Amino acid sequence: MITANISFFMLITTSVFALTTGDLINVIVKEGIFSNRTDVTLNSTIRRLFVFTPQTPSSNPYNVHVWTSDNTVSKDHPVVVMVEQEQDVLEWSIPLTLESSNGKGSVFFNGVSRTLCDSKILSGVNATQNFTVSLSTSSPDNVNVSLQVVEKGDFHLTKNKTRKISIVAPGRPQYFLYKPDFKIDLGIEINIASNKNICFTAVVQKIKCPVYVSGQVLFEDGIRQTVITKGTIRINSANFPHGFILIILKEHAENLCEEACPEVICDEPPEVTIEIKNTIPEEYILITLKVVGCIAGFYFVAILTCCFFSWWEKRQQSAQPTDNNLLHGENHMNEETSRDNENSTNHDTTVASLCRSIERNKIKAHNYWLHVANIAIFYGIPVVQLAVTYQEIVNKTGDEDNCYYNFGCANPGWLLSDFNHVQSNIGYIAMGFLFLGMVLHRRRVVPERKTGIPVYYGTYYAMATALISEGILSGCYHVCPTETNFQFDVSFMYVIIILYLLKLYQNRHSDLAASAYSTFTVLGCIVFIAVIGIIIDEDQPRPLIVVPLVVVYTTLCIYISLKIYYFHNVLTELQQLWMGLRESYQPLREMLQPQKKGRFLIIVISNICNLAFLISGTLLYVNKTLDFGTFLLVLLMGNAVLYSIFYLIMKTLIHREGISVQAVIYGVLGVALWVQSMILFLDKNTAMALSPAESRNYNQHCLEWFWNFYDKHDLWHFSSAGAIYFTFMFLLCLDDNIVLKERRHIPVF
Numbered sequence: 035m036i037t038a039n040i041s042f043f044m045l046i047t048t049s050v051f052a053l054t055t056g057d058l059i060n061v062i063v064k065e066g067i068f069s070n071r072t073d074v075t076l077n078s079t080i081r082r083l084f085v086f087t088p089q090t091p092s093s094n095p096y097n098v099h100v101w102t103s104d105n106t107v108s109k110d111h112p113v114v115v116m117v118e119q120e121q122d123v124l125e126w127s128i129p130l131t132l133e134s135s136n137g138k139g140s141v142f143f144n145g146v147s148r149t150l151c152d153s154k155i156l157s158g159v160n161a162t163q164n165f166t167v168s169l170s171t172s173s174p175d176n177v178n179v180s181l182q183v184v185e186k187g188d189f190h191l192t193k194n195k196t197r198k199i200s201i202v203a204p205g206r207p208q209y210f211l212y213k214p215d216f217k218i219d220l221g222i223e224i225n226i227a228s229n230k231n232i233c234f235t236a237v238v239q240k241i242k243c244p245v246y247v248s249g250q251v252l253f254e255d256g257i258r259q260t261v262i263t264k265g266t267i268r269i270n271s272a273n274f275p276h277g278f279i280l281i282i283l284k285e286h287a288e289n290l291c292e293e294a295c296p297e298v299i300c301d302e303p304p305e306v307t308i309e310i311k312n313t314i315p316e317e318y319i320l321i322t323l324k325v326v327g328c329i330a331g332f333y334f335v336a337i338l339t340c341c342f343f344s345w346w347e348k349r350q351q352s353a354q355p356t357d358n359n360l361l362h363g364e365n366h367m368n369e370e371t372s373r374d375n376e377n378s379t380n381h382d383t384t385v386a387s388l389c390r391s392i393e394r395n396k397i398k399a400h401n402y403w404l405h406v407a408n409i410a411i412f413y414g415i416p417v418v419q420l421a422v423t424y425q426e427i428v429n430k431t432g433d434e435d436n437c438y439y440n441f442g443c444a445n446p447g448w449l450l451s452d453f454n455h456v457q458s459n460i461g462y463i464a465m466g467f468l469f470l471g472m473v474l475h476r477r478r479v480v481p482e483r484k485t486g487i488p489v490y491y492g493t494y495y496a497m498a499t500a501l502i503s504e505g506i507l508s509g510c511y512h513v514c515p516t517e518t519n520f521q522f523d524v525s526f527m528y529v530i531i532i533l534y535l536l537k538l539y540q541n542r543h544s545d546l547a548a549s550a551y552s553t554f555t556v557l558g559c560i561v562f563i564a565v566i567g568i569i570i571d572e573d574q575p576r577p578l579i580v581v582p583l584v585v586v587y588t589t590l591c592i593y594i595s596l597k598i599y600y601f602h603n604v605l606t607e608l609q610q611l612w613m614g615l616r617e618s619y620q621p622l623r624e625m626l627q628p629q630k631k632g633r634f635l636i637i638v639i640s641n642i643c644n645l646a647f648l649i650s651g652t653l654l655y656v657n658k659t660l661d662f663g664t665f666l667l668v669l670l671m672g673n674a675v676l677y678s679i680f681y682l683i684m685k686t687l688i689h690r691e692g693i694s695v696q697a698v699i700y701g702v703l704g705v706a707l708w709v710q711s712m713i714l715f716l717d718k719n720t721a722m723a724l725s726p727a728e729s730r731n732y733n734q735h736c737l738e739w740f741w742n743f744y745d746k747h748d749l750w751h752f753s754s755a756g757a758i759y760f761t762f763m764f765l766l767c768l769d770d771n772i773v774l775k776e777r778r779h780i781p782v783f
Contacts, residue, residue, distance in 0.1 A: 059170075066167065068096075072181045074169065076113060082169040086183060091160035094189045095152055098167060099182045099206070100128060101145030109142060111173030117150065119165045122244050124148055128179070130205040132286050141286050146205040149186055151243040156279075158213060191280065193310045200303040201234055204286040207247040212310060213277040221313035221445060224267040224280065230304035233291035233727060235260050237281040238267055238432075240274060247281055256281075259434040259441070260727040262291045266441040267434070268313055282306060291727035313742075318447045321743050322457065329464045332756075340472055343696045344479055347770065386777035389488045389544035399492030399540075401550035406496040406529065409554065410503035417510045417522050424514035425450060435726040437514040440719040443736035443745035454736075455512040458748035461755030462505030469762050470498035476766065486773035487780065488544050493537045497762055500529045501755075508751070517722040520663045521564050528560050530758065531670040537765060538681055542782045560666060567662030579662070580652050587669070591644050595637050599630065632688055633783065640676045647672040658723040684783035685769075694770040704760035711757050714750040 059081055066072075066086035074082050086096070100115050107113055112127040129142040154161035171177050191197055191212040199208060214222075226236050239245065239256035246255060259265055269278070285291070389395070428436055428451055439452045447453040473494040482489070504526040511522035532553060540547040548556075567579045651668050654660035660668075685691045693701075719734040736742045740749065772780060 066183060069184050070182070074179055074181065076169055076171045076173070076177045076179055078111075078172050078174050082179075084167045084169075084181065084183075086167065087164050088162055091162045092185060093155060093158075093160050094186050095150050095155055096163060096165070097147055097149045097184050097186045098124075099145070099147035099184075100167075100169065100179060102128060102177070102179050103144075104178055106173075106175070106177045107144060107171075107179075108173065109140075111171055111177075113169060113171045113177060113179055115146070116168040116170075117148070117165055118168070119150060119152070119163070121153065122151065124150070124244075126248075132204060143203055143205040143286075145203060148207075148247065149189075149209055149245070151245045153243045156211060156241050156243065191308065191310055193312070195309070197308040199282065199306050199308065201228075201232065201282060201284045201306055202303050204284045207281060207283040209245055209247060209279050209281040210308070211241070211277065211279055214271065214275075221447075222269050222271055222274075223311050223313045224269070225307075225309045225311070226261055226265040226267075226282075227307045228261065228263050228304050229306075231262050232304045233260060233262060233285040234306070235281075235283045235285055236265055236267060237283070238269060238274075239279045239281065241277055241279055245279055245281070247283060255432070257432040257434060259730070260285065260291055260725075261730060262727045263731055264733060265727075265730050266444075266733060268441065268444050268446055270446045280308070282308075291725055313445060313736075318445070318453065321741055324741065325457070325460065329460070333464075333468060336468060336472075336759075340475065343767075344475075347696075383782040384778050385487065385542055385544075385780040385782060388542070388546060388782055389777065391545055392488060395488070395544045395547070396490055396492065398547070398549055399490035399496075401492070402496035402533065402536075402553070403492045403499060405550045405554050406499045406503070406533075409529075410499060410506075410526075413525070414503065414506060414510075417507055420519065421510035421513040421522075424519075428514060436516070438516055438720045438722045438726065438729050440733050440745055440747060441730060442719070442733040443743075443748075445736075445743060450513060452512060454744055454748055455515075455751075456509045458744060458751040459505045459509040459512065461752040462508065462758070463502050464505075465755045465759040466498050466500075466502035466505065469501065469759055470495065472763065473498065473766065483773065485776055487541050487769040488777075490540065490544070493533065493540060494762075494766065497530065497533045497537065500526050500533060501758060501762075504530060505755070515720070515722070517661055517663075518568055520661060520722065521561060521568070524564070524663045524667050525561055527667055528557055528670060531667075531674050532557055534761070534765065535674055535677055538677060541681075541769060542780075560670075564663050564666055567665075580656060584648060584652065587648060591641055595641060599633060599637055633684075636680050636683060640680060643676055644669075644673065661723055681768075681783070684781075689781050689783070691769075692771055694767055696770060697764050697767040700760045700764040700767060704757055704764050707753055707757035707760060711750055711754040714746050714753060717746055719745060719747055 058079060060079055061081045061083055063083045063085065066084035068086065068088070072084070076082060088096075098115075098117055100113070102113070107128055109129060109131060112129060114127050115125065117124040126146055126148065128146055129144050130146050132141050132143070150163065150165060152161055152163050155163075167181065167183070169179055169181065188197060188199065189211055191210045193212075193215065197210070201208075212222075224236070224238065228234070235258055237256050237258040257267060257269065259267060424437070428434065429449070434441070434451070437451065440455070443454065444452040445454045450456055473491055477491050480489075507522045507526055511519055515523075536547060536553060563583070567583075647669055651660065651665045655662060655665045682693070686693060719732050721729045721732050734745055736745050737749070
């Protein structure tokens with residue numbers, strides 16, 4: 035009927051005159067021809083109307099492309115394109131005006147195309163799509179315009195089949211339809227790759243008309259992310275039960291992607307590849323049960339090993355004569371024993387002289403635990419609240435540029451956009467409770483003695499609590515990982531490392547160990563520095579934070595080195611040295627010659643290593659290879675390794691004490707897991723120092739052998755959790771071989 039009326043109308047007259055604001059407008063009506071290019075001339079008195087009536091129904095929509103090949107079109111008198119469908123009206127203008135990348139001025143595009151939307155086609159029904167295209171302008175001069183309408187033959191996407199398209203310009207967005215097959219899709223992964231460094235946006239919307247491909251509505255509906263060369267969108271099929279529409283839009287503002295090449299270089303249309311596939315073959319609950327089963331197996335082996343070593347140590351100790359007077363607390367030591375310790379023929383400082391306040395030290399160690407627990411509660415509550423807020427923002431806006439996920443293996447589920455990276459932190463929590471159980475077991479079965487290294491279980495409780503807290507806060511961070519909330523992930527890593535160093539130092543310096551108040555004051559300063567580094571990093575050059583950090587860190591290294599060398603009597607020893615220099619007639623070289631050459635050499639080597647850590651970390655941070663939080667973490671971990679090596683050298687090589695078999699086993703396992711963990715940690719699959727689009731170039735797919743559900747960063751979580759557990763157990767058993775040795779014969783180092 036529509037075709038007959040239009041044909042009759044065209045036979046009667048080829049022009050219709052209308053009076054509009056005093057001007058006569060000549061509306062020229064023609065029948066549109068599909069696939070052919072039509073060149074027309076417009077001005078303020080000529081309007082073109084093309085009527086398109088397909089002869090047969092189709093399952094594909096039509097794409098309307100309007101452009102001008104010369105400079106006859108101006109922004110003051112644009113060409114207005116209006117497409118009227120049965121249930122919708124589209125309108126746009128040429129040139130397309132967009133804000134420039136730097137926010138100053140505008141960018142104009144002389145070609146714009148739109149793909150028409152028909153609800154019948156989106157529902158999977160072939161339909162005859164009748165529509166008209168109107169071209170008009172207010173320009174008094176002639177404007178040359180071209181029109182082409184083609185059927186979009188590549189409209190339907192199919193799972194496990196690659197689709198290649200070309201992205202031409204920001205004014206020519208494309209969208210595609212995906213309908214799920216009869217098999218239930220538990221999860222869908224959309225892989226997008228470009229053969230050139232271009233900046234474009236990929237958007238997933240629910241199936242409905244109209245399809246918004248520009249304007250603010252595009253960024254308020256669906257899931258979206260910016261892409262340069264590689265991007266992955268993972269969706270839960272429950273949120274898109276009938277399928278989805280995928281929109282590909284080239285961005286003109288290249289600063290959205292930072293490293294995208296400009297138009298003058300990318301003169302040829304880049305090729306973009308689209309592939310859709312299922313993500314996981316199993317239910318999340320089943321995979322979670324597998325993880326729990328693996329942790330339960332680890333628990334069984336760990337408990338069995340602990341029981342075996344307890345039995346073996348009791349058997350070894352039962353073969354040695356035991357003085358019942360030694361099975362009591364050091365606070366019952368009589369004055370005669372204290373005097374013997376102090377007047378020992380060995381002039382080196384011993385443990386006995388630095389553990390005279392056992393009960394006070396126990397209270398001090400217990401305070402570590404209370405402080406960690408309180409900090410975990412009051413720090414963790416707002417972190418959980420922020421994590422929930424972050425996830426709500428992502429769910430409501432759909433903007434996946436807000437979070438630095440590994441989109442190649444970010445499995446959405448249970449209201450989380452990245453369920454697997456949150457869930458894999460269960461390893462820290464499990465290992466924390468396991469270590470806590472080991473400490474409680476040891477306290478129950480091992481009697482308190484006046485011999486050996488003094489044991490303060492409160493510090494171990496604090497370490498276990500910190501590990502549990504790390505699992506919870508790291509999980510909150512992975513809800514929406516960004517550089518600004520990275521402190522959630524590393525704050526309790528700082529606590530764990532500081533407590534480890536403190537406990538290792540406490541073994542031989544009970545009375546000199548720092549109190550909980552001073553320890554956590556230092557930790558607060560570290561977190562504060564990390565926050566300042568993040569704030570300055572956003573707006574200022576990175577050297578502004580590096581220079582004061584280098585000065586403070588170097589000063590701190592010198593001060594700690596002096597405290598280790600002089601056993602905390604830094605001021606007294608320096609005053610004596612100064613007085614000796616003033617009053618002595620000995621050569622300066624002899625006066626400055628270290629008396630404890632072995633200790634001095636190790637301290638010098640440690641400071642050289644610290645200097646190497648500082649220089650390499652600074653270079654990586656300034657070049658944006660390393661973020662500030664990780665920079666601080668590397669410095670602390672490096673010092674933990676150095677002090678552990680120092681302790682072992684002094685214990686085994688200098689003083690010939692040896693190490694217990696149990697500590698050797700835990701130490702070897704810990705080192706092996708730490709090496710594996712560091713390899714996994716350095717194999718980055720995100721880069722928060724870069725833009726979200728650049729970060730996606732580092733994204734990696736899930737590991738097939740790891741149930742095709744977890745990636746290398748998840749493996750880092752499990753591996754590092756085991757490494758921390760074995761490190762804690764190594765520290766717990768390190769001096770078991772001297773448990774029956776009198777403290778006046780145990781050296782301090």
